[in-house]
Amino acid sequence: MKLLSIRVYSGRNIYSHWPVVRADVDLGKYVDIPTCDIENFNERLLSMLPGLKKHKCSKGYINGFYERLERGTYLAHVMEHMALEIQNILGYDLKFGKTRYLRDDTVYFMVFSYINEIVGLESAKLAFDIIDSLLNNKEIDINERLFYIQTKANENELGPSTSAIVEEAQKRKIPTMRIGENSIVQLGYGKYHKKIQATMTDQTSCMSVDIACDKELTNYILRAHGLPAPEGKVVTTLDEAIVEAEKLGLPVVVKPYNGNQGKGVSLNLSSKLEIGRAFKIAKQYSDRILIEKFVDGKHYRIAVVGNEVIAASERIAAHVIGNGINTIKELIDIENRNPLRGEGHQKPLTKIKIDDVMLLILDKVKMNLTSIPKDGEIVYLRENDNLSTGGIAIDVTDDVHPNNIKLALRAAQIIGLDVAGIDITTKDISKSIVENDGVIIEVNACPGIRMHHYPSKGQPRNVAKAIVDLLFPPGAKHSIPVISVTGTNGKTTTTRMIAKILRSNNMTVGMTSTGGIYINDDLMVQGDTTGPRSAEVVLMDKNIDVAILETARGGIVNKGLGYDLADVGVITNIGDDHIGIDGINTLEDMADVKSLIVESVKPDGYSVINGDDIYAERIAKRARGNIIYFSQNPDNKLITQHKYNGKKAVYLKENIIYIFNGEKELPVINIENIPATFGGALEHNIENSLAAVAVSYGIGIDTTIISKGLSEFHTDATNNLGRFNVFEVADFKVIIDYGHNIGGYSRVLSGLKKMKINKLIGVIGVPGDRTDISILKVGELSGKSFDQVYIKEDKDLRDRKPGEVAELLRKGCMLGKLTDQQITIELDEKEALIKAMENAEAGDTIIVFYEDYQPLYDAIKDFKAKLTSDIINEIPAVVGKV
Known part of the structure; x- marks a missing residue:
């Protein structure tokens, strides 16, 4: 048995409308051997992955797959379920999968859904390796492999703030697109799109971020504007730190001047020894160290979005509660087994890590990791209260004093941030900090919102929704029209005709085609650009009013779509080409593959289908949105029935292209006035013109503009390079x-x-x-x-x-x-x-x-x-x- 290939479909694809992994395997001599005939295979497999017993499989009920195993099923099918189960073990609830024959008698492929791409890929590899170990009596450490996958997944996963914003955008039907491997995500398409990185938006001023990252400068600006902030100074040596601490008066705070997530922060330092140890810790994160006057009180985070306070949380440092039996180290281990705690930002809470900062804090209260706290005794393990260091949050949004709300908004405004996290220390947030000796400790330019979405106590607050509403106020546009064109023949010319018409409407057109990526008449990337990556390039462009994407078979089959849903999907025709490639063995197969284009149309969009094609009705059954048929025959039965039903159609009658708008005929242009038809001699360009008319009318272009565009479309190197x-x-x-x-x-x-x-x-x-x-x-x-x-x-x-x-x-x-x-x-x-x-x-x-x-x-x-x-x-x- 051999693993031949693994590929990822990150968007809509011919197998599903959600992301899947496809793995091709050659079963070799095991092609006709069911699992029940492989000695001890089922028993050993279930001992490794007992969760397989709960899989429903095609039976539709729990234990359905187990019954298939007992009766005997084949290894490709088993591998599919194993890949899903491995993902389930890692915390991803997934069920979709299928296995099919591919070629050469012994080669099969399986597809299964994934959420994290790394986990999907590695689960396929591990599933194969487990089968290989069972067949060949090899050793395999599943737990070690699972840990490896989880570690890689955490590196690849979007952070909780980014994920929450993406989820809210998708609720509003705003398409999302991850850019690169980091946490930059595009929301929307074309000229209306916005980008985010965690809670930082592309509307956030770079200078404002720089100011917020410079804690000394932020402190200076806040105090200059009359806002309460602690006194402090940046130093570079321990001697300077001790001198500055004595000037400020003990206790003090020591922290990296440009740190984040509470890393390297030490509070309430009352001796030179403590300052020295804290200085050494802070130096691990920055060469410049901020010494501040310590302010006693509780720690709060106020989330500001736009001109509104959306949420507020009291943040409590990582701690354990004694029981009189267990050591602090044991209590930490027990707390870390809390299912709400995970690595990094994986879950609502973060696991508590033992490090030098923790040891310093314990030492200050004459304790260490082997100390056994009394029953009910609270032992704080951090002085900073960030969730990223194991802290918890309690929602206090409804308790914030009105004056504190004004001060938080003022702080964000002064620094110039559209999204900000204002850190306040005060004894009671329900009282004005001005009257309660409170201070604004920091202004954060990219505040985490996990604490507000998942408070340990109190009401969750949807800060992500507020950020999406800031970027796209209700009623604001978030996406340009997307037009996707496929077919066996004519798709390039049709794409170019549509582009010509839309440019005649004074629209900036982004186009992918076999000739390259174009913005209007400017060639940006030369070559065959009919795949999903090229589509993404166009959709990322801030200049364009409309995207016209030639979408070839190869891209559809091997990579899926590079967009979410189109406003118009076009299938020019289905012909005898590429048959016998990529598992497409019949014209019916080809029709089904290309139907993905009309399946992926918005509910209020249009599927444009060639009524003269023998597969038109087959395609129409899979189409979404509203159907516009086009035909060179006004008496075509699909056209006739469509008109009878009051639906839109485009057809040729007496050499004139007509649109039926649901009620009446609208003449558009005589085909003799379309240079690309050579006076009507080139019937395929008549067909392409009909498709272009249908698309243009579907997105609301006036017939006079459509006529103008087609009358200026020539089959020359400028308009239609390489086509007649x-x-x-x-x-x-x-x-x-x-x-x-x-x-x-x-x-x-x-x-x-x-x-x-x-x-x-x-x-x-x-x-x-x-x-x-x-x-x-x-x-x-x-x-x-x-x-x-x-x-x-x-x-x-x-x-x-x-x-x-x-x-x-x-x-x-x-x-x-x-x-x-x-x-x-x-x-x-x-x-x-x-x-x-x-x-x-x-x-x-x-x-x-x-x-x-x-x-x-x-x-x-x-x-x-x-x-x-x-x-x-x-x-x-x-x-x-x-």
Whole structure:
């Protein structure tokens, strides 16, 4: 048994509309051996992962999977459940999974859901390794592996503050997107999006953050504005610290001047020895140390969002309560077993860590880790009260004195923070700190909100919601329109047509396509950019009003979607291309795969479907939102029924494209006025125009703008690079087109038959990953359609041998009745075109179905330049004649 590959789908995908991991395994000799026939397999497996007994499986009830094991099931299916169970052990409640046959008799794939990507990936690996250990009697330490996974997961997990904000955004249907591996998350798309990192927003001033991080400067500014703050000074040496402490008067506080989360903070220091030990601890976090006058009282955190106090908590330092039996070390261990405590920010509370700060505090009260506190005695283990060092929080939002609310808001305003955590020390928060000798200790620029969401006592306060409402006030836009286009043929041209129309509407368009990523007419990234990563690049751009995403099969199958939900999803057609690849073996399979685009449409959005396609009804059953059918036939049965039901449709009637808006017909444009159709000769561009009209109308573009955009859309290098680009070369034409499958060839050749041509010459080739039958079909069609053929091959052979594809095309051409004299094999694409041009005659048309556009363009330019040079050289010189 071999683990072949593991891949992650972080967005909507062909297996589910939530994130999944896919693992491919080759079962080898175990393909037909059920688990019940493998000696002691079930018993040993269940002893390792007893939770598997509770899995329901397809039975739908607890113990259903256990029954399958007892009766006998197969290893790929077992691995799927194991990956889920491992995640369950680590605290992730997950149930979705499925296993299917893939290829070669013994290869299967399984998919299962995940929440943390690292945990999902590592769970698949561990599940395989456990099976391998059982089959081959190898040792495996599951607990060690689980600890390793948990450690990696904690590093990868979003913090509690970020997670809470993301959850609130998703409740409001605001799409979220993690950027990189850290905690920066984008909320929304395009020009309306905002970014957060924990509770810091992209509206937060960088200077304000710098001020807040400089505790001495913050203290100075607060005091300058008349707000109560403790006296203090930054020092760099212990001698300076002791001198400053004596000036302030003991007791004092020692802390890193730019620290966070209470790290390195020591309070209530009353001797040089204590100051020295505290100074050494603080030095671990900063070279500059802040010495402050200690203020006695309780510690509070007030959360300010915008111009409002959202929550307030009393923070209590990490502590244990004695029972007269256990030592302090034992009491810490007992408390750390509290299910609410976890590592770092993993859970509502953090486990208590033993370190030098704790030992210093215990020493101050003449205790150590082996001391046994009396029954009911409270032993404080920290003087700072941060949750990150094991503290707890009690909600006191309703108890805060009105004047303290004003002071907290004033402090945030003075420092310039939109989100702030104001730390106050006072004896009683219900009384004004001005009258109660309280002070503002710190102003935090990126305050944690875990304490407010999960108080140990009192009412939870939803600070995350307040932050989302600050970024996106109710009614504010958070996302631009997203249009996703797929199909076997025509998706690039359709995408570009839509972009042209929307630019005519004065919109800034972000577009992905096979040609690259564009912002309006500016090429930002060159290449085939039809996958999810390219989509994310566009959606991250603050400049764009609308995103138009060409979404190819490869990206859908191998990576899923790069967006959440589209406003419009388009399927141009389903054709015979890429069959037999990635487990897609039939046209029905292909229709189902591409249907993901219309499944992922907003409830009030539109699914645009080609009513002339034989799979239209199959696709429509899976579509979401409202359906707009388009057709070249006004009497198409789907169009007729749709109109009868008062639904929107787009169709061609008497050479005019009409929109039916649910009540009446609206004429848009005569196809003869769309340059890309060549007067109606190119039916595939009529089809593409219909799709573009449907999309544009679906997002509210006026018909006059739609007409203007299409009337200015040419099949040239500016508007539609590589799609039926026509070049006049001497007395013959060269056309460059991206037809790369039987459908693409058929559509182009059908249009050419309607044009006046002397001889039609083809420079043909097909990508090597197509099936032999598909390649032969292209060859046969070429043999029937061309007077002369030059066969070339792509540079990327896609695991074929040199000349293999060319030979299949040659055989196909001969099936189409071309002779050897009419077929030339020249594997180099550029050289094949040059030979075709050298042998062309007046009135001929050459069409080259290309892999690489630029060399062909250069070849045409050079050929024309050479012709001009030759003509000039042939003109006789006339000298000295009058």
